[in-house]
Amino acid sequence: MTVGDSAATPLSFRRSLSLTTRAWLATLVAVAVMVADARFDWLTPLRDGVSVLVRPLVAAGQWPFRVWEMLERTTIDVVALQKENAELRRQVLTLSAQIWEGAAARRENDRLRALLGFAPMPGTRLLPAQVLYDSPDPFSRRIVIDRGSNHGIQPGLAVAAAKGLVGQVTRVQPLVSEVTLMTHERMRIPVTVARTGMRGILWGRGEGALQLRDVLGEWSVAEGDEVVTSGLDGLFPTGLPVGRVTRVEHGGQVEPLVFVTPFEAGERWRQLLVLVRDETVAP
């Protein structure tokens, strides 16, 4: 045996990198992974692959909640169920009337657009999705839904609940998707004030708040105005309810500060609707 012959050196006498050096190397790897994922989106295949592997663990973690929900369903109060049923029947009648009115308006709109020579409006279908969980990531306001690329979901699609817009699909994996809530600091939604037609951009401000900024033309907005999507980004459908103007401050600034409270601000949804453009619906 010669000195320095690593193959012949007993295991306990071999020297490797120190603990601290190895920690720094691992830190470099972690930072590189962060940058590659967050800045350049290079690790989507890795994320997709690992998400399929992690899925059984997520399901195992959710199993007690599923059992609890099942128990709740089996022990539900009959009187409460009857009341809920009556309320749902009333809502069905009201919604049916609104659907007839909407369909008639749609037909008239299509006819007028055809007369004027405009292209037909792209259709949208509603894909129901179940909220699996809120992301516990402290850096984001996201929820995870049980529909992914296997179900025809694509990044950028709008996600709504009963009263209006909730957020946007920002990451799609084969079996699940992540929805960034519209109150996230990085969310920007092109909107229109329904009463005046004023267009602007709605900025997420976190903590359930939105601010109307970047208005084109003259400001024409008042407290109580309804804000809907303008559809100018080609991602969100036109006219989807977003929120209501709750505060307008003219504090000597060039532009007033306009704050909007979203219609869907509960962040406790169980079922949501993904607004899928017709061409993206899975067969």
Place this chain on the structure above:
Amino acid sequence: MIVTLLAALALDLIPRPWMAVWGPEATLLTLTFWALRAPAWTGFGLTLLVSIALDVGRGAVLGQTALAAIWVVWGAQKWRSRVLWFGPLGQAAHLVWLWAGALALQVAVRWLVVGDGIVAYGYLLAPLWMALLWPLWYAVLLWPQRWRAVMPKHRV
């Protein structure tokens, strides 16, 4: 070890709306335990793998949990002789600073590198809950080893 890490991952992926971000990190607790009790088996490669799986499950940026976990494992291995000299409560008093420092580093690096600020400040309470949970965690993870120690000698 692998079974406990998988169980901790499943625990961390449980939807917990009542403590969405400030709850204890089961994976970090388990990695700390194994870094103290079996440092030769708890390397940075394993730490990276487990942390990335957790990030994928949570929909977080990949690598952010790893950043905290790496330095927790480093600290636990570096000071294991001192930490193990104490009982579980004394260990928790030492480890809480390690967890707090690692999570603070994670927040700082993510802010510097990715540009994301923290939006849920309750997250900063997580080390406190982890310290409170540590004695129970330590006892549960140590239990199979105690059980083996009291097994009859004729059983292998």
